Amino acid sequence: MSYYFSIINTRDAPLFELEFGTSKAGGDGVARFSSEARAMNPFIVHSSLDIVDEARWSNNAMYLKRTDQFSTSHISTFLTPTSIRFMLLHLPHPPNVAPAFSPSPGSYPPFTPYTSNPLNSLSSSSTYSSSSTVKGSTSGAGSIANNPTSPQTEEAIRLFFWEVFEGWIKATMNPFQGMEAALGSPVFRARVQAAGRKYL
Secondary structure, eight states: OEEEEEEEESOOEEEEEEEEEOOOOOOOOOOOOHHHHHHHHHHHHTTTTHHHHHHHHHOOSSSSEEEEHHHHHHEEEEEEETSSSEEEEEOOOOOTOOSSOOOOOTOTTTOOOTOOOOOTSSTTTSSSSGGGHTTTTSOTTTTTTTOOOOOHHHHHHHHHHHHHHHHHHHHSSSSSSSSSSSOOOHHHHHHHHHHHHHOO
């Protein structure tokens, strides 16, 4: 899976952003987003903020699990007590396999930039879900790399969020770091990357 992690403040501005790939099931930790998907990720995460704001009043938990879905991308959310939102967009795909094609500019059909191949619409393997590489992967159907809705994936994401939250608390205890200010600490970035390698 490829991951886009973002920390969003109470004014809906991003404080921290990081892309990484899975390190489980033979993954190399590199995000496999296309350039168009990479540009859309912040917009997809921000489009989920209204759903997160509604869900926070009906749920007492800090970890809200999967709150939204766009095409094949899933968005999981964690709320801090100060209403800072940790949001993780996860896009399933086979580990160590780049996206199936690199489209020319303007060739995407609406709302399907991640999975469809408009140049091969007659092919039966034009999406990842029907691709033979998914069926032939070394990990099982319930593993983190193949199933974003499995209980194992939910637990791994929850543990990732808690570890990032611990690092967030330590980083924001710095008297020179404001709660609503962007976090550019290389130590915090390294801790997030380590948590991603450890759990995702």
